[in-house]
Amino acid sequence: MNARLPNSELGQWFVQLKTAIDLHDLAERLGLKRQGGKGNYHSPHHPDSNASLSIFADGRGWKDWSGDAGGSCIDLVQFCRPELASPLAAAQLLGDWYGMPQPKPAMKERAEPARKSTLDYIGERCLAKAEGVIPYLAGRGIDEAVIRRAIQCKTLGWNDWHSAKVAAGEVGHGGAAVAFLVRSGGRLVAVDLRYVDPALNGGVKAQCQGEREGHGWCSDPARLKRARMVVIVESPINALSVECCASSDVAALALRGVGNVDSIDWTALRGKRVLVALDHSDPVNPATGLRPGLAAAWKLSEKLIAADIGHLLVDMQEWDEGEDINDVLQRHGKDVLTARLRKLEPWLVPGMPGGGERLEGTRRVQLPGHDFAVYWRFRVKEDFTQYVDEFKTDDDGKRSETLGDLCSFRVASLSRLRIQSHLATISGAADHQPETVFGISAQLARHGTVLHREVATDDKLYNLEWWKGRFGAIWKPAQFQRLVNLMERAADLGARDVVNFVGLSWKAGALAAQEGQDCYFIEPQKQCLYYNLTFPRGTQQQARTVIQAYQDTFRDNAAAIVLVWGLGTHLKNLLGYYPHFQMQAEKGSGKSKLLESLQTTLAFQVLSGQMLKTDHRRRASVSFTSQPVGWDEFSKLPKTVLSDIDALLQSTYRFEFTRVGASLTPYLMCAPVLLAGEEVDAQSLQSKLCRSSLSKERQGAIIPHDLPVFPLWPWLQFLADVEPARLRDLHRHYLGVCERHSRAPAGDATARRMMENYAALLCSWALLCEFADLDPQQGGFIEDLLAEMNSHIVDTDGSRLPWVWIMEILLSELEARRYDYPHCWDRVKHADGHTEMALFIRPNHVMDHLSTAPHLRAKFDALPVKTGRIFKNQLLQSPVVLADGVEKTIHGRRQGHLTAISLAQLEKLGLYAAPDIQR
Structure with missing residues (x-):
């Protein structure tokens, strides 16, 4: 898209092309052959005896019935000219052909063309x-x-x-x-x-x-993207050789050298049938004793298994020494090459033959003699495994085998995994407590070409019921257990250190971005909400578009603050903490619409109140991830549930690790939570969250339905390259900015923590501007966030500290006449002669009352302060105490060590008392 051309003008031009161009005329220009001069057209990509491409709707629509392609004139140009990768390029070609050029941008000055x-x-x-x-x-x-x-x-x-x-x-x-x-x-x-x-x-x-490094070669990137099957080869000439005998739904990808196996991102091949046809018959390298092409195929197989990509190796055991794919094409022709590429390895361990001549450099695993003697009996297909029941050799030396069905799946890999401990994951420290498990990848018919992955502990490996419940049928139990025993010998293949964390975490002392597929949870659906998450990809331009849209949808950056918070949650393992977020909204202000848009933009989940009613669901929703989680309308839950939620949010401000159940399932609770609703009661969390308020007055432009998702994966890769020292310096800088603009008094420790939270959001904004190439002053974000911070500090001045909550409960008890401990109301005389009303209490008595009154049990359990000593210390640090250690006569008895609390100071904090002078 031309960024300078308004979308409305570009859209009108597209509509004009689609309505004005006759597809029959366009088909002739594109060189399509028509059957018999009339009727349908032959497909340009494959031979068809009956023309399969038809044009209808008065020459304005088309469809190739041999596939799923179809659409408008622009789609037809892209279909016939794959090199035109974008609809805009196809439309520009049509504009040139039919005299309808693209509208010119309404700008007087044109940018200088970039130097080539x-x-x-x-x-x-x-x-x-x-x-x-x-x-x-x-x-x-x-x-x-x-x-x-x-x-x-x-x-x-x-x-x-x-x-x-x-x-x-x-x-x-x-x-x-x-x-x-x-x-x-x-x-x-x-x-x-x-x-x-x-x-x-x-x-x-x-x-x-x-x-x-990092890029393979293919003759047609569009063909690779839509291909059903991909053949991976070493050189581009081999790739072209494969395409000489392949149909249009098959693509070849060249490594451009075996060293590229480690650097290419193979996830793009997930969902496709993959064949590995490297030069397995390369001569043995004397220095390593291995065949370079075959060794690369072994490594590539491990990479593909780790990415859950089902694949098989082409069987090249009988190829001539040093013969590659292009050699076969030149010497024997396309038919022979086609037949050879269809012959796939049937062996249990990919790349390790179990029969035929035992060639040098083909022994991938050193099996003992008693294991190798039965290894050859196991024969695999893509998603099925068989076993040689009987075999015999006739008088002419011909061997015949009788195969029986073993199981309804193929065990692609059984690898030893070392799961990094939670302390090393969140801090980057040396790992002293890794946990060893076994990752099992199998190809099942019901999952197609995508490998199904499970994690097993030692006690599960020979439990056939466990295998049947997770993979499929086993018809020969004894032979299958022998198969598992053989796979144990190959557990070193693909063995690796893994980290169970979705988002940005520490891996072997370095920051690393991880998706759900990179994790190996024993019980994934229970342990992590994002166990199967794939982060959206995209461009820098998309990031700028998203940020601008959220700045426009609510004034004062009310929505952009939420967006920046959601993107900055992945800094948690760098900062060591990250605030939750409180999003309050008036009725009809657009909260639901904004939440829906945020879910799409950031690929995060918002959970309903029903989901939050059980402890294990709440725990699983915030476990093993730095990706944010939304809790909508949670304030409607019962009080008992809310108190549990409060404790969970308090602990996840940083991190909390626990094990639950008889199996001691691990949970690392750390995900920052978005609290949304018309009334978000988070009084005890005020120092552990940031906030933004939505209102009708702040409403702006509606977020467009076609807004692209934010490119989260590139964003995580960008954050992984940020030096921790640089981030800490950046946080100190923005904390100083918050302190200079804060309205809180210098000694307010709780307000300082709130400033640290808002400084974390400013760090996120600064890095986001660097990632998206924006000016940090864009849209006045920093000023609006500082204004929100000061509003938050002022609004919560009387509700941030536990002693305030305790006094609020005490005043209610006094009004209801349920407080029986000694207390009185009297005036205190100051040095200047004026007096003011005060409440005289003993802090220990207050805490004793809260802890023993049955109707206050839930409130007392939710309090972070449980003793009179701490309560009194907090009172003395506040401005409400007029005198301490006072003696008074109450009901004829002398009471000492009373604390005088100013009613006037309480009123400044929103706490109001009605003195009972008689008492």
Whole structure:
């Protein structure tokens, strides 16, 4: 999208194109073949005997019935021209063809065009001469149609540059080379050059311009995205070779070198059928004793299993030594290559043959003789396992086997896991108490290509009922237990240290961002609300759009403050604490709509009051995550539940670890909570939360339905790179800002904690502006947050401290005449001669009354102060005590050690008393 062009103008232009362009005419321009001159059109991506693409709705709609593609003229252009990655690019092409150009931005000044990088310059030169690549690749057996499709997608080119300063035959001379253009997110990230004559370049066969790690190569990124099956190979030439014998729903992805296995993000392949076809038949490396391609396939298999991606390895055991995919295509043709790619390994441990000739460098696990003697009997398919019941060899030496069904799933991995302790997770300290469990990944028919994961302790590994309940049927129990025993030998494969935490936490002493799939909970649905959360991806521009929308929807940044709080919750393991959030709203002010939008924007959950009624649900909702949680209308819950909730929120201001039940299930309670409602009664939490108030007067523009989600995953990656020392300095800076602008007296310790909370939000805002490339003064956020902080401090001046809550209860008891301990009302004379009314009590008597009165039991249990000594200390630190250690005669008895409390000072805090002069 053009950021300078109003969305309304752009939308009107799109509508104009869709209504004015006849699709029959467009189909001719795109080169689609029509069946018999009339009727439907043949699909451009695969051969179809009967034309499958039809045009209807008076030439304004279309659909390819061989798939799910269809839509408008813009969709048809993208369907036929995959290199046009965005609807805007397709619309611009249509505008040029039909004389309806894109409206020009209403701006007088145009920005200077960005200077092209060296990489972009190289890429453009390679694409300009792309036709030169056809003879070379055709000589390697690759179909011209496959080559031209890659050229059309701008991923393949030709480079004929050579240096005039470096002589031929020396490194750096260059020469004719195939150029493979690597693209990611629509941008060019690298150009790989494969020289036709390496001798001219000093024997250097390949060279990379740009980023080497973290990106694979594919001929068509759009095809990879929609593919049903992906074949992973080593080199781009092998990828093109695979596409010569693959249908349109199959894509090939090249690693660009075996070292890239660790750096590529494989999560994009989740949900696709994956085949690993690296160069398994590479010669053995004398230094390592391994075949490099096969060793890379082993490592890749572990990576894919960790990402829950079901896969199998192509069986290359019978391939010639050193033979790769392109060699097979050149020597034997497409049919043979197709047959070989369909032959998959049947072995229990991926990449470790159990039969045939035992080649050097193929022993992935050193099995003892008695285990290897039965290992070959287990045969796997993608989501099924069989067992060789009988076998025999006839007189001609031919071997026959009888397979029986073992279980209805395939055990892809049984790996030893060390779960990091909670102290190391929240503080980054050395881990002294890791817990060892076993991660089991299996492919089940009901879950398709996504692996199903469970975590087992030692006592579960041979419990067949446990296996049946979580994975499926087991028809040969004894043989299945033998399978488990074999998998125990391979527990080191994929063994790793893991952290059970969703969000930003410490892992091995360094900050790391984690999603639900990275965690291994024993009981995930009970232990963490976000056990299956995948954080949204996105761009910096999307982040700016979201922030602007929330600043516009309520004035004074009332909604933006909530957004910044929700994004800053992931700083908790850096700061060591993080406040909860109180969002109060008038009736009809738009709270429900804002909550719905926040849930979508931040991918967090808001729980109803019904969900909060049981202790284990509340505990699970805030456990093992820094992702915020919303509690809506929780004030409607019974008082007994509210007191439990209060205790939980008090502890989760920082962290609390506990184990529950007979199985001692662990819980790390730490998630910051958003408290929403028309009346959020959080009196005891005022020093542990921030707030924002919504009202009708503050309402602004409604948040648009098409607002993008916030790119949380890039945001977490950004926070993971923040130096802890820098964050602490930033927090000290903003705490100083809060103190300079605070209306609280200097000695108010509770107000200082509130300022620390608001300083944490200002830290979040500063980092958010850095992430989204915004000015921190954007929209007056800092001024509005400081105003909200001062309003919060003033409004809660009389309700932040426990002694105030105790005095409020005491005054109610005095009014109801339920307080029987000695007390009296009298006037206290000051040094200047004036007098004021005071209440004379003994603090110990007050606490004794609260602790023994049955009707005050719930209130007493909720109080953080339980003794008269602490109550008296708090009174003496406040301005309400006129005198201490006073003696009075009450009902004819002399009472000492009384404390005189000023009624006038109590009234300033909103506490009102009605003196009983007779008493």
